[in-house]
Amino acid sequence: xxxxxxxxxxxxxxxxxxxxxxxxxxxxxxxxxxxxxxxxxxxxxxxxxxxxxxxxxxxxxxxxxxxxxxxxxxxxxxxxxxxxxxxxxxxxxxxxxxxxxxxxxxxxxxxxxxxxxxxxxxxxxxxxxxxxxxxxxxxxxxxxxxxxxx
Amino acid sequence: xxxxxxxxxxxxxxxxxxxxxxxxxxxxxxxxxxxxxxxxxxxxxxxxxxxxxxxxxxxxxxxxxxxxxxxxxxxxxxxxxxxxxxxxxx
Numbered sequence: 001x002x003x004x005x006x007x008x009x010x011x012x013x014x015x016x017x018x019x020x021x022x023x024x025x026x027x028x029x030x031x032x033x034x035x036x037x038x039x040x041x042x043x044x045x046x047x048x049x050x051x052x053x054x055x056x057x058x059x060x061x062x063x064x065x066x067x068x069x070x071x072x073x074x075x076x077x078x079x080x081x082x083x084x085x086x087x088x089x090x091x092x093x094x095x096x097x098x099x100x101x102x103x104x105x106x107x108x109x110x111x112x113x114x115x116x117x118x119x120x121x122x123x124x125x126x127x128x129x130x131x132x133x134x135x136x137x138x139x140x141x142x143x144x145x146x147x148x149x150x
Numbered sequence: 151x152x153x154x155x156x157x158x159x160x161x162x163x164x165x166x167x168x169x170x171x172x173x174x175x176x177x178x179x180x181x182x183x184x185x186x187x188x189x190x191x192x193x194x195x196x197x198x199x200x201x202x203x204x205x206x207x208x209x210x211x212x213x214x215x216x217x218x219x220x221x222x223x224x225x226x227x228x229x230x231x232x233x234x235x236x237x238x239x240x
Binding site: 088 | 156228
């Protein structure tokens with residue numbers, strides 16, 4: 001049985017995976033700058049948030065809450081408990097947004113917008129819980145599919 | 151308010167420097183939320199003022215589909231979830 005990709009992970013490993021994924025997208029040329037930051041929020045919570053700037057004026061706004069599971073110092077283990085990945089085409093609107101369960105909609109879901117045709121309403125569908133890398137990958141595919149319209 | 155560590159900056163550091171920074175973030179996390187919780191509450195209040203509705207009313211309007219779940223509303227909901235986590239409500 002495969003390990004849960006969203007299960008508890010050592011904080012240092014978590015950060016290393018984030019860096020590796022971002023470096024791959026930067027080397028590939030799609031991601032221009034990873035502007036995410038990591039903060040100890042207090043009371044056993046950490047925040048990971050900030051923009052990931054991509055080609056074509058695409059920005060992925062990342063918001064994640066991680067919870068301390070156990071361990072100490074650099075061995076602390078954490079697990080993501082909240083997330084929102086909002087992919088925006090600067091000056092035009094949202095391309096997609098993956099949200100974790102929240103007070104209004106208690107399941108993982110994705111909002112998709114036909115942004116190039118002025119769609120501000122979008123559609124909402126239940127989704128799997130994506131990783132940050134999977135969302136960047138989807139935005140990269142969208143970018144190449146729509147390259148001539150940007 | 152604890153200082154954020156920009157993840158892109160870590161690549162240039164030695165393993166020892168990285169561990170020092172990670173341990174500082176973990177240390178920040180050991181305390182009460184203090185400024186972090188207050189900052190979250192202030193951002194929620196700013197949304198309430200801008201939209202001229204309370205967070206409770208927002209949830210009711212979303213439930214009855216009188217308001218759309220826009221990117222800004224999603225950010226507001228995220229902050230409410232964070233505040234709920236802070237209160238131990240999960």
